Amino acid sequence: MPSRKPRIFLTVAAVLVAGLTGCSTGTGADGNTLTISVANTATDLSAMDALSKAFEKKNPGVTVEVEPRPQGTDGENVVKTRLNSGDLGDLLMYNSGAVLGDTNPGRNLVKLTDEPWAKNTSEAWHKAASVDEDLYGAPVGGSSGGGVLYNKEVYEKLNLEIPKTWDELIENARAVKEADLVPFVQTYKDSWTAQFFVLADYHNVEASVPGFAERWTAGRAKFADTPAATAGFEHLRQVHELGLANKDYATATYDQGQQLLATGKAAMYPQTTSAVRAMTQRYPEAAKNIGLFPVPGDDAATYGLTTWQPQGLYITSASERRDLAKKFVAFVASPEGCDAYVASSGATGISPIGSCELPDNATQAVKDMLPFVEDGDTTPALEFLSPVASTSLQDISVAVGSGLTSAAQGAKRYDEAAAKSARQLGIKGW
Numbered sequence: 001m002p003s004r005k006p007r008i009f010l011t012v013a014a015v016l017v018a019g020l021t022g023c024s025t026g027t028g029a030d031g032n033t034l035t036i037s038v039a040n041t042a043t044d045l046s047a048m049d050a051l052s053k054a055f056e057k058k059n060p061g062v063t064v065e066v067e068p069r070p071q072g073t074d075g076e077n078v079v080k081t082r083l084n085s086g087d088l089g090d091l092l093m094y095n096s097g098a099v100l101g102d103t104n105p106g107r108n109l110v111k112l113t114d115e116p117w118a119k120n121t122s123e124a125w126h127k128a129a130s131v132d133e134d135l136y137g138a139p140v141g142g143s144s145g146g147g148v149l150y151n152k153e154v155y156e157k158l159n160l161e162i163p164k165t166w167d168e169l170i171e172n173a174r175a176v177k178e179a180d181l182v183p184f185v186q187t188y189k190d191s192w193t194a195q196f197f198v199l200a201d202y203h204n205v206e207a208s209v210p211g212f213a214e215r216w217t218a219g220r221a222k223f224a225d226t227p228a229a230t231a232g233f234e235h236l237r238q239v240h241e242l243g244l245a246n247k248d249y250a251t252a253t254y255d256q257g258q259q260l261l262a263t264g265k266a267a268m269y270p271q272t273t274s275a276v277r278a279m280t281q282r283y284p285e286a287a288k289n290i291g292l293f294p295v296p297g298d299d300a301a302t303y304g305l306t307t308w309q310p311q312g313l314y315i316t317s318a319s320e321r322r323d324l325a326k327k328f329v330a331f332v333a334s335p336e337g338c339d340a341y342v343a344s345s346g347a348t349g350i351s352p353i354g355s356c357e358l359p360d361n362a363t364q365a366v367k368d369m370l371p372f373v374e375d376g377d378t379t380p381a382l383e384f385l386s387p388v389a390s391t392s393l394q395d396i397s398v399a400v401g402s403g404l405t406s407a408a409q410g411a412k413r414y415d416e417a418a419a420k421s422a423r424q425l426g427i428k429g430w
Contacts, residue, residue, distance in 0.1 A: 033063045034321060034328055035089030036313075037082075039075050040068035043345060044311070047140065048093055050344030055331050062324065065089075076102070083108040086318035090325045093140055096128035096312045097384035100136065103314075109136045110315040110322060117333040117353070125352035128309035128384045137312025138333040141341055142349025144272040144308040145369040146200030146381060147294040152364070154181060154267045162293045164300035166235065173244045173268070182266035184239050186249035186401060187257035194397035196270035197239070197295060198232030203306040203379040204297030205229050213385035219422065219429025223411040231297070233407035233414075236400045250402060262286045270295070272308060273365040277348055280363065292365040294372070304377035305369060309384055310349065387425060390417035 038048045045068060052064035067089060069075045076099075082088040083103055094103070103109060112118055113135040118126075121139065129137040148169070154160075155172075158179055163169040173183035187193045205212050208228035215221035223229040239245055246252060246260065258275065260266035262283035269275075279286040294305040313332050315325045331337050338356035347362035350373050358370060372378050383389055393414055400410035422430035 031321060032061050032324070033065060034091060034325055035065045035067055036091040036093060037067050037069050037079065037088050038093045039071050041071060044093060047341055047345045050340050051140075051332055051337060054336065054340035055328055058331070058336070059327070064328070079103065083316065083318075086316075088316050088318065090316060090319040090321055091328065092314045092316060093311055094137075094314060096125070096137065096139070096309045097380075098387035098389075099383070100129065100312070101131050101387055105131045105136045105314075106134070108317050110317055110319070110325075112136060112138070112315070112326070112329065115326065115330065117330050120354045121333070122352040122354070124307065124378065124380055124384075125309060127380060129312045137314040138329045139310045139352045140313050140332060141310040141345065142347060142351045142366070143310055143369075143373075144274045144349045145292055145294075145365070145372070145378075146196060146272045146306045146308060147270070147292055148200075149261060149269045149271045149273075149275065149290050149292055149365060151261055151264050151267055152289050152291050154264050158267075160267075163296050164303050165296050166231075166298060169296055170238070170242070170244075173239075173242075176267040177244060181264075182246045182260060183244040183268060184246075185252075185257040185260050185266045185269040186239070186245040187252040187254050188249055188398045188402065189251050190254040191394040191398050193254050193257065193271070194236070194401055195394050196272070197235040197401075198393065198397060199381055199383075200270065200272070200295045200306045201232040201235070201297070202382045203294060203304045203377075204231065204302065205382075206379045207297065207299075207302035207304065213382055216382070217386040217388050217427065219419075219427070222415045224408060224415050228297075230407055230411045232295075233397075233400050233410040235295070236397060236410075237403070237407045240401055240403045245401075258282070258286075261290065273349055273363070273369060274308075276363045276365045277346055287361075287363045290363070290365055292368040304379060305372040306381050307369075307373075307378045308349075308381050309352065388418050388422045388427060388430075390414065390421045392417040 036048060038044050048066050052066060056062055056064055069078050111134045118135055125139050126135055129135055158175055160172045163172055176183040205228045209226055212221055257269055258279045261269045262279050273292055276286060276290050296303060313329050319325050333353055335355050338351055342359055347359050347366055349366055350369050396410050396413050399405040400407055419430045
């Protein structure tokens with residue numbers, strides 16, 4: 001294939017980020033050159049650059065080109081368009097989960113089910129990176145845990161125990177409020193942060209209503225008709241009604257929320273473990289002082305964690321260097337690949353690769369995930385089990401968490417928004 005021309009849709013910022021991260025810049029897509037499409041975030045580019053350099057060092061004469069693409073919806077559209085035209089390159093670093101189906105993997109990606117490394121990845125990863133039981137990708141990084149980040153010093157000072165039920169969590173929050181501290185950080189200025197009482201509650205939904213994801217996808221179950229699914233909205237509303245959030249919740253930002261939690265002015269923040277990595281860049285002590293526990297449900301016997309799987313590395317069907325691409329994917333899925341990733345990005349979660357161990361310098365929040373993963377007390381977030389979703393959840397969560405909408409109304413609004421999305425995707429039953 002001929003050398004690729006610079007892509008005119010890349011922003012100046014993306015080019016600068018790529019330059020700063022030292023991405024490999026091979027001279028052309030010849031038989032010893034691989035090209036990888038990666039979202040132009042500093043984290044993704046840095047991680048793939050580290051993996052590429054480690055692979056090149058182990059394989060002299062091989063060059064890996066990292067090609068940045070736009071983030072978000074624009075980037076997703078680029079991926080779909082260029083996959084369909086066969087012009088995306090050899091490899092793709094992209095989301096796992098239900099959204100993977102949007103790439104038409106049966107046509108555009110290479111099946112990797114029978115690769116030797118695939119047997120050493122977790123069941124949760126196979127669910128996240130498979131379509132019609134065919135595995136298409138290897139994990140890049142670790143899975144995140146979603147729940148409640150908490151300040152350990154605050155908990156120890158107030159003699160609080162980790163709650164196993166929602167009522168126990170509310171008791172803890174009341175004790176924090178009596179100590180003139182913020183019980184729950186809420187940062188609705190960045191509306192995406194409002195969703196985690198709903199999203200991270202999915203383990204409890206599945207525990208109460210096994211198979212909810214399948215029925216939800218088929219349009220046979222709704223949030224508003226399922227008490228366990230409505231519970232996440234009820235949690236949001238209750239926190240507001242009891243005055244258990246920071247007073248400036250409507251205007252507070254994600255950065256301000258991190259500060260409140262890290263400095264001990266607040267006790268808890270509904271989030272995922274991935275937030276701690278950003279927190280430690282400004283507050284290094286957060287690595288040891290910020291822990292994680294799941295959003296508890298009504299029954300302590302089903303206590304468990306909702307998890308988010310990492311991005312995957314996929315091979316495009318158009319690649320003319322499949323053997324070399326498979327060799328690179330196998331490297332990424334090896335202990336050497338894990339070490340290269342951690343050296344660049346840190347231990348951002350629990351690796352789905354069985355041979356990759358959690359390093360001693362992992363954050364406390366990630367370490368808190370380990371017992372749940374080892375005991376099998378985890379459930380993938382709904383987005384990894386069903387393609388039916390709507391970005392309106394964040395705005396609905398803000399409305400419920402601000403007392404503007406009831407929990408029942410919020411659940412109904414989300415059902416309606418999801419139905420519109422499902423019909424656009426051509427999913428029957430909606």
